[in-house]
Each structure stands twice: as C-alpha cells, then as structure tokens.
Amino acid sequence: MLRLSEQDQARLDGHEGPALRFAMETIVAAAEIDRAAELIDIGFAHIDACFYNGRAHLDFVNYLLDAGATLAVPAWTNNGLVSLEDLSLRDPAKSGAMREAHELMQAYVRLGCRPVWTCAPYQLPGRPALGDHIVGSESNAVCFYNSVIGARSNKYGDYLDVCAAITGRVPASKLHLDAGRVAQILFDVRDIDPELRARDLFYHLLGHLIGLDSGAAVPAIVGLPANCGEDDLKAISAAASSSGSVPLFHAIGITPEAPTLEAAFAGGKPARMIEITPADLKRARDELGRDDRSKQLAGIALGTPHFSLTEFERLVTLLGARHIDPRLTFYLTTSRHVYAEAEVRGWCSALQAAGVRIVTDTCTYFSPAVRGLRGKIMTNSAKWAYYAPGMLPVEAVLGSLRECVESAVRGEVVLDDWGDA
Amino acid sequence: MTRRLLDADVLIAGVASGPALVLDASLSFWGGFDPQQGAIIDVHHPQYRTRVGGTVLFIPASRGSAGTPGGIAEALRNGSGPRAFVLGERDVNIGVGVLVANRIYGLEVPVVRIPAEQMRSIRSGEPVSIDRNGGLSIGA
Numbered sequence: 143m144l145r146l147s148e149q150d151q152a153r154l155d156g157h158e159g160p161a162l163r164f165a166m167e168t169i170v171a172a173a174e175i176d177r178a179a180e181l182i183d184i185g186f187a188h189i190d191a192c193f194y195n196g197r198a199h200l201d202f203v204n205y206l207l208d209a210g211a212t213l214a215v216p217a218w219t220n221n222g223l224v225s226l227e228d229l230s231l232r233d234p235a236k237s238g239a240m241r242e243a244h245e246l247m248q249a250y251v252r253l254g255c256r257p258v259w260t261c262a263p264y265q266l267p268g269r270p271a272l273g274d275h276i277v278g279s280e281s282n283a284v285c286f287y288n289s290v291i292g293a294r295s296n297k298y299g300d301y302l303d304v305c306a307a308i309t310g311r312v313p314a315s316k317l318h319l320d321a322g323r324v325a326q327i328l329f330d331v332r333d334i335d336p337e338l339r340a341r342d343l344f345y346h347l348l349g350h351l352i353g354l355d356s357g358a359a360v361p362a363i364v365g366l367p368a369n370c371g372e373d374d375l376k377a378i379s380a381a382a383s384s385s386g387s388v389p390l391f392h393a394i395g396i397t398p399e400a401p402t403l404e405a406a407f408a409g410g411k412p413a414r415m416i417e418i419t420p421a422d423l424k425r426a427r428d429e430l431g432r433d434d435r436s437k438q439l440a441g442i443a444l445g446t447p448h449f450s451l452t453e454f455e456r457l458v459t460l461l462g463a464r465h466i467d468p469r470l471t472f473y474l475t476t477s478r479h480v481y482a483e484a485e486v487r488g489w490c491s492a493l494q495a496a497g498v499r500i501v502t503d504t505c506t507y508f509s510p511a512v513r514g515l516r517g518k519i520m521t522n523s524a525k526w527a528y529y530a531p532g533m534l535p536v537e538a539v540l541g542s543l544r545e546c547v548e549s550a551v552r553g554e555v556v557l558d559d560w561g562d563a
Numbered sequence: 564m565t566r567r568l569l570d571a572d573v574l575i576a577g578v579a580s581g582p583a584l585v586l587d588a589s590l591s592f593w594g595g596f597d598p599q600q601g602a603i604i605d606v607h608h609p610q611y612r613t614r615v616g617g618t619v620l621f622i623p624a625s626r627g628s629a630g631t632p633g634g635i636a637e638a639l640r641n642g643s644g645p646r647a648f649v650l651g652e653r654d655v656n657i658g659v660g661v662l663v664a665n666r667i668y669g670l671e672v673p674v675v676r677i678p679a680e681q682m683r684s685i686r687s688g689e690p691v692s693i694d695r696n697g698g699l700s701i702g703a
Contacts, residue, residue: 297629
C-alpha cells in the first residue's frame with residue numbers, strides 16, 4: 143500500500159494546481175504498478191520526452207505548459223528530432239512532423255530544461271554521485287548512471303521522466319532500493335584471450351550477449367581488464383539495453399558497487415553462471431552485422447551513444463593525416479558540449495577536413511541529417527547495428543573503431559583477424 | 564476453444580474487447596514499433612511486420628528504449644493502437660503511456676496483468692473482453 147507525504151497528497155488533491163495534480167497522478171499510478179511503499183526525492187532528471195515520436199508528445203508537453211508546469215529539479219534533455227520509419231520526415235521542406243519535432247524541443251526549453259541534447263549526459267561536467275537518486279530515461283544512460291557511477295535510477299520512460307522532474311518525486315522501487323541492486327547472475331569472460339578483451343568491439347559484443355541472456359536479472363561480469371574505461375562501459379550499457387533490458391550491471395573490481403564478487407552478490411551466490419566463449423562473441427558479431435562482401439560499402443556511422451572526448455582522441459590518432467574515401471558518407475554524432483571540447487583541440491576541424499560529417503543533438507539512425515544514408519553502413523556500435531536496419535534502408539556491418547577507420551580510408555570493409563572468434 | 568474466465572490485476576482500469584494478438588516476445592515501442600502504422604518493425608522480433616491495431620494485445624512486457632510510453636500514446640492517439648493491453652509483468656512504461664493517452668485524449672484503454680503461464684493458454688484471434696475489475700473473458 144502506497145504511503146504519501148502530506149505534500150504528495152495535497153498535490154494529488156489539486157491544491158498546488160492542475161499541472162502538479164496531473165504529474166502526481168502519473169507518479170502515483172506508476173508507484174502502484176511498481177507496488178512501491180512510498181515516494182522519494184530525486185535530485186536530477188534526464189528527459190527523453192523531448193525526443194519527437196508523433197503528435198502525442200507535443201500534446202503532452204503543451205497540456206503541462208498550459209497548466210502552468212515548472213520543474214522541481216535540474217533536468218537535461220536527451221537527443222531531439224526523431225523521425226522513425228517515415229522517410230518523408232527526413233525532408234524538412236515537406237514535413238509537418240519535422241516542424242513539430244522542433245516545436246517539441248523548444249517546448250522543453252520553455253518548461254525549464256537545460257538543452258544539452260545528448261544521450262550521453264554523463265560525459266558532461268556536473269554528473270550525479272554514488273548513491274544519488276535520479277531519473278534516467280534513455281536506456282544507455284540509465285544503465286551507465288546505475289552501473290558506472292552508482293547513482294540510482296529505474297528506467298523511466300517518456301512522460302514519467304517529466305512528471306518526476308515536475309514533482310521531484312519517484313516511486314521508491316527496484317533500483318532505488320538496496321535489494322534491487324544485488325547481482326543475480328554472473329557472466330564470466332576470464333577465458334577470453336586478453337588480446338580480444340582489450341579491443342573496443344569486445345565490449346559491444348559482450349553487452350549484446352548480456353542483454354540477450356539477462357532477462358530481468360541484474361548481471362555481474364567477472365574478468366574485465368582493470369584498465370577498461372568509461373567508453374568500454376558505455377558500450378556495454380548501450381548494447382545490453384538494446385538487445386535486452388539491462389538497467390544495471392556490475393563489473394567486479396571495476397564498477398563502484400562491485401569491489402568484490404561478495405559485494406556485488408551481497409554475500410549470496412549467482413543464480414546462474416554464463417561463461418562467454420569466443421564462439422559466443424563471433425555469433426554476436428554475425429547477428430549484429432556480418433559483412434556481405436558482394437555489396438559496396440556506402441558509409442560509416444560512429445557515435446551511438448554520443449562520441450566522447452576520448453573517442454575523438456582515438457579517432458584522430460587512428461586516422462592520422464589520411465582522408466575518408468570520397469565515395470563514402472562518414473557520420474559521427476556527439477553532444478554540443480563534447481564537440482566544443484574537441485574543437486578546442488582542433489579535432490573537429492581536422493576530422494571535417496578529412497571528410498567526416500559531425501552531427502550534434504541527435505543520432506544517425508533516425509535523424510533528418512541522415513537523409514540519403516542507405517546501403518551497407520559500417521558502425522562500431524552494437525546499438526546502432528541493432529536498431530538502424532529496422533529504421534533506415536541500411537544493412538549494418540559491425541567493426542571496431544580501428545576497422546571502421548581503415549574501411550573508411552580504403553572505401554571497402556576491412557576487418558581484423560579475430561582468430562577463432 | 565471454449566470460453567474461459569480469468570481474473571487479471573488491474574494496472575489501468577477500462578473496458579475493451581477485441582481479438583487477441585499474443586506476442587511471443589517483449590517489444591520496444593520506440594525503435595521496434597511504428598506508431599503511425601501500429602506495426603512491429605523490430606527485425607529481430609518473431610512477429611515482425613504484424614499490426615497491433617484494434618486487438619487486445621497480450622505482451623510479456625516492453626523492452627529497451629525509454630520511448631515506449633510515447634510510442635504507445637501516439638498509436639492510441641491516431642487510432643492504430645490496441646484496444647487493451649494484457650501484460651505478463653507489472654510494466655510501468657506501458658502503464659504510463661496508456662494513462663497519459665487516456666487522460667489527454669479522453670480514452671478508456673485498460674492495462675491488466677496475468678501470470679505468464681496463463682498468457683501461454685491464449686491463442687491469437689480468440690475474442691477477448693475485459694471489464695473494469697480486470698475480469699477477462701476469452702473465447703466465443
């Protein structure tokens with residue numbers, strides 16, 4: 143049975159106006175579905191509902207703005223400008239929906255959101271701390287916040303994210319509670335060749351496999367190298383929350399709530415142990431995007447989730463003074479913030495001069511910016527490879543960042559030898 | 564099959580009837596679903612290209628992207644959505660999408676939940692009706 147504070151109840155009864163009433167009704171309905179005992183305060187929200195997905199999104203925010211809604215906590219925006227399958231949406235001149243997508247983004251700025259327009263808000267300064275209760279929405283960001291930072295968020299969807307930012311309250315359920323954060327199953331990668339474990343693509347493939355195999359359980363991973371970085375953990379977060387629904391994973395000895403196996407499992411035993419083999423990695427790679435050599439490479443898509451500063455650095459280093467084959471379209475997506483940081487170092491100009499198109503605020507598998515992106519596209523992102531073929535007239539080839547760069551320069555897919563994998 | 568009665572948990576109360584569509588896997592309603600057509604566009608989903616409009620949709624749960632409530636609300640707004648949802652889990656994202664659409668567009672789409680083993684006894688195409696208290700009637 144849900145216990146409400148006096149203020150929660152007053153808002154629900156409409157004493158603080160229609161916007162807070164509607165927002166609180168939505169929070170309470172969610173709490174009842176979640177069987178939460180109470181509501182708790184949050185300190186931050188990442189808003190996904192600014193991401194256009196039809197007229198309903200605009201109707202929702204306009205309903206709140208008309209009712210006088212304001213925000214109770216800092217709220218940052220996810221990517222904007224969704225167009226889904228309708229190719230006409232990709233032509234701004236023709237499309238009412240494109241106009242509505244812009245209108246939607248402006249409405250969230252009017253509501254008081256900070257317009258960062260990124261699916262990787264954790265790459266910006268001012269991120270939450272271990273143990274903070276927050277609202278994450280975009281699936282990779284929820285997983286990263288929970289797993290890598292140790293902030294606490296359930297996977298909030300559209301509308302509930304906004305209602306939480308307006309009320310500053312969420313149901314005290316699942317990942318907000320200690321009990322919801324205990325690892326239940328264990329993925330063991332210790333038998334994978336250390337050289338493979340050092341490759342960036344390994345983390346995308348591992349994430350994909352974890353997503354497929356975790357169901358609703360909290361997974362832990364044993365055997366990740368101690369020097370794996372935030373880009374690698376971002377890759378796991380994005381891939382595992384595309385192929386599955388993984389809002390939290392623990393990496394033993396690496397992520398903050400898992401210094402040891404015992405800590406991750408709260409002294410208990412894994413309900414299931416899954417050993418990852420080279421054959422599993424090969425299967426994941428084939429599933430996500432096996433190269434059809436009869437077809438010509440048409441482009442490259444990097445930056446899903448948004449490219450980080452360290453990824454920029456690696457890309458600039460890998461490309462060196464070489465140019466992208468002019469027959470290819472090479473897209474890279476990032477946030478305005480990271481773009482500015484990269485440009486301070488001269489990296490954006492250098493990449494653009496080499497033939498890379500850098501796009502901010504959005505992502506290449508749904509954006510109007512990718513009009514014309516079709517055919518065989520190579521990506522370093524399991525998430526892009528998972529979603530794009532359903533949304534764009536493309537087939538994906540998955541490769542490491544290095545493989546993507548070599549392919550871009552040569553104008554054809556170049557894959558490293560993976561040995562047995 | 565003969566007519567069966569089930570007692571579901573009510574997540575969002577409403578009244579609806581229509582033919583069952585039983586999905587064999589969970590689905591993301593953003594990215595895996597086109598809300599303009601009400602169609603499953605996740606190429607990995609066993610029921611790829613199936614349309615959900617006008618059905619009583621039996622689905623284990625939603626999955627993946629945070630866009631699920633928006634995809635559902637948009638499909639309900641434009642009439643390409645299901646008449647009711649019968650879930651295998653207490654899924655907040657589906658519940659919120661339906662709640663917001665019901666509120667903004669004056670609809671009464673119910674969301675109820677039944678155990679997974681009961682879900683397996685339902686066949687696509689069977690007529691289903693749902694009452695405000697979560698009473699499900701299945702079969703002719």
